Amino acid sequence: MNESNFNLQSQAYKQIIGKILRNEYIPGQKISQKSIEKDLQLGRTPVREALLRLRRDGLIYTIPQSGTFVTKIDLDAAINARFIRENLERKIVYEAANTEDNLLLSQARDAIALQEKYAANGEYNKFFEADEEFHKTFYLTTNHAQVWDWLQTVNTQFNRFRWLRLAISELPWNTLIEQHKEILDAVENHEPERADAAVARHLHLMFEEEMTVLTSFPEYFDNLPE
Structure with a gap:
């Protein structure tokens, strides 16, 4: 070829x-x-x-x-991908919070600003892209860009779930934004334990909102709980 x-x-x-x-x-x-x-x-x-x-x-x-x-979206695969990402990303932000050179973190601040703009305009496609850029920043900051690229190959079902979450108006976008602010604040202030806990809460949000998404789009999923 x-x-x-x-x-x-x-x-x-x-x-x-x-x-x-x-x-x-x-x-x-x-x-x-x-x-x-x-x-x-x-x-x-x-x-x-x-x-x-x-x-x-x-x-x-x-x-x-x-x-x-x-x-259809494989719910089991989405849950397992979230588990992998949570455990990796907790280590990533912990490392980022211990890194003195945080010049790249301005990109995370810019991503949050864009999310606030897109949330106000109801542009969930652009909101999602800014969400991805926010998380990617910490992988770049810690020289783990390759890990981020690898995650994209296993994250597809999880990301499909996340996209549906943004499509449901009653699930507040501001919750995601405020959690991002907390993560970034902990990293910028070199508080690794707080950053670790904030990421765990953020990525665990899937479980808290799972039934709302499944109830709204049951025809989109395989392996639904009985």
């Missing part, structure tokens, strides 16, 4: 997975290669290769004589 084809395949993959994450392609929806080609304005080969990769990732599946479908 030449570099041009590889770049087009990567572009197709990123765009499709982004649409799955943002529920533009909703869990359980039937999709077709032709409709995606038209949607993305890309050719058959890069889209086909991207779909093969997404099938390997478990984000789409094919039923013979029926078609290709977006997988």
Whole structure:
């Protein structure tokens, strides 16, 4: 595969997975290669290769004589991904709070400011992106960018859950913002134990809000509790 084809395949993959994450392609929806080609304005080969990769990732599946479908959100996988991220990120922020050179933390402050702006405007897609930038800052601060990149490969189901959480108006966005402020304040003031506890509370929020999300979108999930 030449570099041009590889770049087009990567572009197709990123765009499709982004649409799955943002529920533009909703869990359980039937999709077709032709409709995606038209949607993305890309050719058959890069889209086909991207779909093969997404099938390997478990984000789409094919039923013979029926078609290709977006997988539902695997709740067990989302819970396990949250467990991995919580335990890693607690160590990351603990390390960040013990780091003297915190020049990169200005990016975390900027991300919070953007979240406040997007919350006021109801722009949950941009709010989510700013949320990701906030958390990524601590991995960059501690020279663990590769860990962040690795997390993205296991975080897909958890992130799909998080996206739905933002779509539910009765779950306050300000809770997330205030928790971010607490984490950043603890890191900037070199209080690792407080930073650790703040991250644990923040990432444990999934359990506290789980039933609200599941009740609102039961058709989007596999492995629902009985």
